[in-house]
Amino acid sequence: MKNVLAIYPGTFDPVxxxxxxxxxxxxxIFDRLVVSILRNLDKDPLFTIDERAxxxxxxxxxxxxxxxxxxSGLLVxxxxxxxxxxxLRGIRAVxxxxxxxxxxxxxxxxxxxxETVFMMPAVAYSYLSSRLVREIAQLGASITSFxxxxxxxxxxxxxx
Ligand code: PNS
Numbered sequence: 759m760k761n762v763l764a765i766y767p768g769t770f771d772p773v774x775x776x777x778x779x780x781x782x783x784x785x786x787i788f789d790r791l792v793v794s795i796l797r798n799l800d801k802d803p804l805f806t807i808d809e810r811a812x813x814x815x816x817x818x819x820x821x822x823x824x825x826x827x828x829x830s831g832l833l834v835x836x837x838x839x840x841x842x843x844x845x846l847r848g849i850r851a852v853x854x855x856x857x858x859x860x861x862x863x864x865x866x867x868x869x870x871x872x873e874t875v876f877m878m879p880a881v882a883y884s885y886l887s888s889r890l891v892r893e894i895a896q897l898g899a900s901i902t903s904f905x906x907x908x909x910x911x912x913x914x915x916x917x918x
Contacts, residue, residue, distance in 0.1 A: 764788040764844035764875070767833050770795050770810050771803045772909045773817060774891055776883035780848045783877050785821040792840060793818065797830040804892055804916060817906045834869035845874045850884045 766784055770777060770793070777793075784791045795810050805813070811826050818824045829836040837845060845865060847858055862874035879886075886904055895901045895913045902910060 761790075762788045762844055763790045763792065763840065763842045764846045765792050765794050765833075765837055765840060765842045766846040767794045767796060767829070767836075769798065769801065769803070769888065770814060771801075771805055771888050772810060772891070772905065772913065773814050774883070774886050774888055774905050774909075775903070776848070776850070776879045776886040778817060778906065779879040779883050780846070780877055781818060781821065781824060783879075784846050785824050788823075788844065788846070790823050790825065791821070791846070792825045792827050792842070794827045794829045794836065796833075797828055805912070809912070813909055813912060816908050832868065834865050834872060837872045838869060842872060845872055847874060847876055848879055849876045850879060850886070 764784055766781065768777070781791065781793060793814055795807055795814070797807055803810070807828055811828060814826045818826065827840075833845065845862075847862070849855060849858055858876065862876075865872065865874060891901055891904050891913070896917055901913065905913065
């Protein structure tokens with residue numbers, strides 16, 4: 759495959775070091791990587807879409823082939839629109855697998871042109887999630903080793 763455009767979709771509320779680990783791995787093997795934030799009207803996020811996009815733009819600055827975007831509706835429709843060949847998803851542990859497999863199979867059924875590629879983050883991030891980061895930050899624990907300094911700053915400001 760030549761000139762592979764991969765989409766890394768997610769909620770990113772907020773971006774963690776686990777996401778960044780995956781972005782770094784993805785940026786190495788794909789020609790272009792579009793990190794796409796889902797505009798999900800059902801969820802009640804801590805950070806607005808604009809705040810999440812801005813943080814992502816800042817922390818992905820080191821990778822010139824990484825772009826930040828927002829999407830709504832079906833991921834496969836968005837992938838078609840962007841002419842993407844790949845959907846990138848991270849699998850941290852076996853517990854992620856079932857849900858991810860279900861999504862990958864459904865997405866393949868909906869759009870066989872797009873291939874889902876799974877990557878594993880470093881073991882150090884295998885238990886990390888945005889939800890846990892939000893929770894422990896709100897309860898006063900240090901999040902220094904889980905998120906980039908900018909995100910820590912924004913989380914603190916949001917919570918206090
Ligand atoms: O970071 P998350 O919350 O695990 O990301 C989930 C996401 C955004 C990848 C998933 O909810 C999604 O793709 N939503 C878009 C709507 C869609 O296409 N649904 C059908 C999935 S088979």
